[in-house]
Amino acid sequence: MSSTTVIVLIANGITAIVSCALLMLVLWQAPQRRMNLLFALTMLLLGSYSIANGFGRFIDRLSLPPAHTTYMAIALMGMATVAMFFFASEFAQQRTPVTRAMRLAGLLMLVTHNYALWTDHLIVNIRPVPGQEGSFRGDWTALGMVAVATQLLYLLIAAILLYRMEDERGRALWRAPVLVILASFSSAVIWPVLHIPVQAVLLAVAALALGVPVLRYELFNPLAELHAELARKNAELSEASRLKSQFLAHMSHELRTPLNSVIGYTELVLSGTYGPLNDTQRDRLEKVVRNGQNLLNLIRDVIDLNRIETGRVVLDRVPVDTVQALSGALDTVAPLAAHKGLEIVRDFADAPPALGDETHIRQMATNLLANAVKFTDAGHVALRAHGDGEQVVITISDTGVGIAPDQVEHVFAEFQQGNSPAARRYDGSGLGLAITKRLVELHGGRIWLESQPGGGTTVTFTLPAAGGEGAHPRPA
Secondary structure, eight states, X not given: OOHHHHHXXXXXXXXXXXXXXXXXXXXXXXXXXXXXXXXXXXXHHHHHHHHHHHHGGGHHHHTXXXXXXXXXXXXXXXXXXXXXXXXXXXXXXXXXXXXXXXXXXHHHHHHHHHHHHHTTSSEEEEEEOTTOTTOEEEEEOHHHHHHHHHHHHHHHHHHHHHHTOSSHHHHTTTHHHHHXXXXXHHXXXXXXXHOOOHHHHHHHHHHHHHHHHHHIIIIIHHHHHHHHHHHHHHHHHHHHHHHHHHHHXXXXXXXXXXXXXXXXXXXXXXXXXXXXXXXXXXXXXXXXXXXXXXXXXXXHHHHHHHHHXXXXXXXXXXXXXXXXXXXXXXXXXXXXXXXXXXXEEEXXXXXXXXXXXXXXXXXXXXXXXXXXXXXXXXXXXXXXXXXXXXXXXXXXXXXXXXXXXXXXXXXXSTTOOOSSTTGGGXXXXXXXXXXXXXXXXXXXXXXXXEXXXXXXXXXXXXXXBTTOTTOOOOOO
């Protein structure tokens, strides 16, 4: 195999590879779009022309008729020329009478040129070039010269139309037909003298001149615009979150101050400061205090959750006496449990110290115990704790209404209490478990729940043990 043949095969192979790569990239993004299909057809024809050119170097070895291979290459180049303009005018999204006329002219040119080509009216007497393996030449007829001139004129008009388009998408493509014109001249002028396949290189560049704008405007620009849109949305969400936090911070004071006054004055009236009350009056005022306290607790929970979400909760991580913290939580809910006649089971006397914020550990235990007492009408509520290696395991169990298995995953979400009829009988904001979960995770622990309808609920959470090697909770 001669060095010229190797060079021709490499050059045409590069053109074929570039064409196929662009074809697959564009079809991958939207295979059903008309514009992408036209681009794929153009790349397929350019790649096929390059393969035919390379295959032509082996005609004599395979004893094939050179005319057929030559006709095939010429026909492929003519079809690629017309397909290129069809794609370019589709891509530019500019349909004018001129572009429609060019499309019609291209189709007529294809029909007439191919008919004349395959009936031996364009090029004749195709023969090997002496001393040049795999090279052939033929004699162009007068009609063949007109056909070549017509094709070059078609490419020139296409380049001018694209260059003068108002749409920048169309203007980005004008170089491709110019490169094909140069490729045709190089085949006629440079190749016979230097045997350098400049034509194949120029066709590869022409394929890139078509493909790069497509990727830019149809793939990368939309991705960049999508990224910018996401950035804008994120900025809007951040601003909305900031405004929400600011609103809650202001409203916490505006709501709690008058609410505390309402509760305070109502308790003064209940205490008899302003005179005796009858049973009806006392009952109504006790309801005012009770509902006022519920509303105050709801406001406090919303504020706590907002502070956690915005990262404004600072944990004072120190060794905490687990027994003392849990005892304090039990003391808070004991009156409500006693009022309902529930038994309190304590089993945490041997619990080791935990590493964390004592106030928040007591808050977590109180939230879970209050939940257990609220959803339990008879039986007991148990609080247990023990050490397990580098962590402290705290468990609150009850004999209450329980939770359906399909609702377990929802109970740690904000404003969720489960959808069972039993759960809907109890008041509450649905924030206690959500706040507890966030606080447990801030301490570097985890929390989970096990329950069955009518069979009670067991909630377990872990905290790092004080002095343990694994006591490296997540920063707040």
